[in-house]
Amino acid sequence: MSASDLAPTLPLLLETRLTERVWGGSRLKQLGAENGTAPIGEAWAVYEGNQIQNAPFAGQSLGDLAARFPAEVLGAHATGSRFPLLIKLLDCADWLSVQVHPNDEQAAQLEGAGELGKTEAWHILEAEAGAELIAGIREGTSPDDLKAAILRGDVMDYAERWPVEAGDTVMMPAGTLHALGPGLLLYEVQQTSDTTYRVYDWDRPASAGRALHLEKSAAVTTTNRAQPQSSPPATPGQRQKLTACPYFVLERLSGPELQSDTRGQSFHAVTVMAGEMTLVAGAEQLALKELESVVIPAAAGAYRLSGDFKALLSRLP
Incomplete structure (x- = not known):
């Protein structure tokens, strides 16, 4: 039996994948090879496609290892053998599109069996003065008014904006309208899913991969708000x-x-x-x-x- 056939019980050092985004910046380039002047918006730090860097599983993907050894990698609280979380670092030099994600049931219905929804959370690492984000819908908005606004392209009249600072955390349940603003560097943890419905894209050209999804957005967006929460200072060693x-x-x-x-x-x-x-x-x-x-x-x-x-x-x- 080779070392790589043994069940994993030691830490797995992961290679980070950098992704270009039209709204990205330059703060994440240190994590990968030189990418010229292309803006890097996302660093995929922990996801099922990450390659493991240290022996004895070097070169294997995190997802493949979890599928082979679900109990050892994922643990007793896991409900399957797929690595269940996706963790990113995001560098926002411009507004991200205003978007929404379906829940598990909606994703399976709208995208096909086996597709997962996306609940996520953000933790703000750096925030320039005046930085803000969109998280939810203004109080008093009815579901019918919200749906109509999405379909006619007027959702920004109902979007709730929040100022944020370094150290703030935002829980973003599936169905919550959201967008990140410029001047933010943050950590994002989410379900393993890349299903995103774009509601508004700041009048950028609707190029390949950046189309709007108004019908699906109207079907899954709720009137919830997601207010950023601050936390007390970290306690050393805790x-x-x-x-x-x-x-x-x-x-x-x-x-x-x-x-x-x-x-x-x-x-x-x-x-x-x-x-x-x-x-x-x-x-x-x-x-x-x-x-x-x-x-x-x-x-x-x-x-x-x-x-x-x-x-x-x-x-x-």
Whole structure:
């Protein structure tokens, strides 16, 4: 039996995938090869297509490993063998399109069997003065008025804007109208889904891949609002819950030292937000730099983090 046939119990260091976006900036280019002047909007830090960088599973994808060893990678709280979360870093130099995501039932109905909805959460890492985002619909708007506004292209008359600062967290249930504004760098955790319905795109050309989806948007958008929430300062050496939903829990971590344990229940996906971190789990020791990500399999059990760092952790509830 080769080493790669053994069940994964040690941390999995992941390669990040950079994605060009018309609204992107330059703050994420440090994570990949030189991309010239193309704006980088997204860094896909933890997702099923990530390649593992460290032995013995180097070169394999996170999704393939989870499918082969669901209990060991995903944990007892998982409901299938597909890696269930997608974690991104977003650099917003301009407004993203105003959009909405379906829930699981709507996604299967509108896109086909097996398609998942998308509930997501944002944690603001950096925010320029005056930065804002759109999250939900203004109070007092009826569902009928909202649907009519979407279909005629007037949804911005009903969109709720919020000012945001570094450290704010926003839970975005499926069906909530939303858009990120310029001057934001943020962490996003979501269900493993890329189903997006674009409602308004700031009058950009409707080029390939940026078409509007008014009928589907009208069918799934709710009148909910999603107000940003601030959190108290992080406590050194502690895990601090920022937000939670039926799909994931998002926590904030900080050094100089932190002991934790997956207990076989869920993987822990850790992304270093600032500083440097040393992770020790069993016989494995990994040094992680700013914006690098690692998945600690559910079967890993106890582990220790040390260093002058700040990090975010996503896991199953």
